[in-house]
Amino acid sequence: MSRNTLEEIGSLLILVWVMLMSMVSPTLWGTQSGSPDQTKVVEEAWGILNREYLDPTFNHHDWDLVRREALTRKYVTRAETDAAIEAMLRPLDDPLTRHITAEELASTFDEITGKSGGIGVTDPWLIQDQNSGRFRILHLVAGSPACEGGVLPGDIIADINGKPAAGLRHDEFLMALRGQSQTSVSLRLLRDNKPVDLTLTRKPLSLDTARA
Known part of the structure; x- marks a missing residue:
C-alpha cells in the first residue's frame, strides 16, 4: 500500500473520529446540565487533530500558536464554533480533513441509514x-x-x-x-x-x- 493511500486512509479516519466525537463526547456538546460549552468544542477539536494528524509539521505551521489564537475569545453560538474550527483547519490545506457541522452530519446519517x-x-x-x-x-x-x-x-x-x-x-x-x-x-x-x-x-x- 502506497504512502499516499495510507495518508488518505488516515485523514479519513480523523474525519470519522471528529464526526463520532461530535456525537458522543459530553465535553463537545454540553456540560452535565446540558448547557453547551462552545469554547470547549474548539479546544477539543484542536486536541483531536493534535493527537491524530499524520503530518507532524501541521503543514509547516505552529500548531500551538493556532490553539492560542483560537482560544483568545469565548464562543457562545454553534455558528461561532463552526467558524473557529474552519479557521483552525485552513492552514492545514488538507481537503481530506475537514469539519462537518451538526446539520451536515445529521443529513449524512439520514442518507446512509435509509431515512x-x-x-x-x-x-x-x-x-x-x-x-x-x-x-x-x-x-x-x-x-x-x-x-x-x-x-x-x-x-x-x-x-x-x-x-x-x-x-x-x-x-x-x-x-x-x-x-x-x-x-x-x-x-x-x-x-x-x-x-x-x-x-x-x-x-x-x-x-x-x-x-x-
Whole structure:
C-alpha cells in the first residue's frame, strides 16, 4: 500500500473520529446540565487533530500558536464554533480533513441509514479540490445506485441535473444529490478528462461497506 493511500486512509479516519466525537463526547456538546460549552468544542477539536494528524509539521505551521489564537475569545453560538474550527483547519490545506457541522452530519446519517434517498456518494468519501472547487469521489457505498450504475472511485462530478457542481458549498453539493426515494438525478462525470453522462435513481441506502 502506497504512502499516499495510507495518508488518505488516515485523514479519513480523523474525519470519522471528529464526526463520532461530535456525537458522543459530553465535553463537545454540553456540560452535565446540558448547557453547551462552545469554547470547549474548539479546544477539543484542536486536541483531536493534535493527537491524530499524520503530518507532524501541521503543514509547516505552529500548531500551538493556532490553539492560542483560537482560544483568545469565548464562543457562545454553534455558528461561532463552526467558524473557529474552519479557521483552525485552513492552514492545514488538507481537503481530506475537514469539519462537518451538526446539520451536515445529521443529513449524512439520514442518507446512509435509509431515512432519505441517495445514490451512495456521500461523506466522508468525497473531497473538494480547494483550487478548482471540483468534487472527487474516493469511495462508494456498496450496493448503491452509484456503485451499480457505473460511477467509479476517482470520478469527478462536473454537473448535477445540468448545473455545474464546481464551486458549490459541500452541503449544497450533497443536498443536490439527495432527494426522495425513486426520484432520478442526472450526472455528468469526468473520467480521465472525458465526460460520462449517467442518470441514477435515488433509493434508501444501507451502509454495509464502502468500495474502493
